[in-house]
Amino acid sequence: MSGYSGIGKSSVVNELHKSAGRAARLFASGKFDQYKRDIPYATLAQAFQNLVRSLLGQSEAELGRWRDACVRRSARTVSSS
Numbered sequence: 001m002s003g004y005s006g007i008g009k010s011s012v013v014n015e016l017h018k019s020a021g022r023a024a025r026l027f028a029s030g031k032f033d034q035y036k037r038d039i040p041y042a043t044l045a046q047a048f049q050n051l052v053r054s055l056l057g058q059s060e061a062e063l064g065r066w067r068d069a070c071v072r073r074s075a076r077t078v079s080s081s
Contacts, residue, residue, distance in 0.1 A: 026051060 003009055013029050030047035055066055 026054060028054075 010031065028047040028051035030043040030050065032043050036042040055063065
């Protein structure tokens with residue numbers, strides 16, 4: 001999402017996050033920092049960091065389900081290469 005500062009982009013993203021939370025889905029977001037504009041992919045890295053923190057806050061059982069799903073998908077990707 002892009003636009004001028006102060007028009008409510010973060011508010012929209014926060015509302016989407018609340019909706020995603022009710023649907024038991026993961027949600028990743030990052031915010032552009034003008035002082036880090038020289039760091040490639042800084043916003044993407046921030047979003048990924050927030051996603052990982054969210055995952056690590058889950059129960060051990062839920063974390064195990066995510067781990068198993070990632071292993072299955074990565075094994076499928078490797079075998080199809």
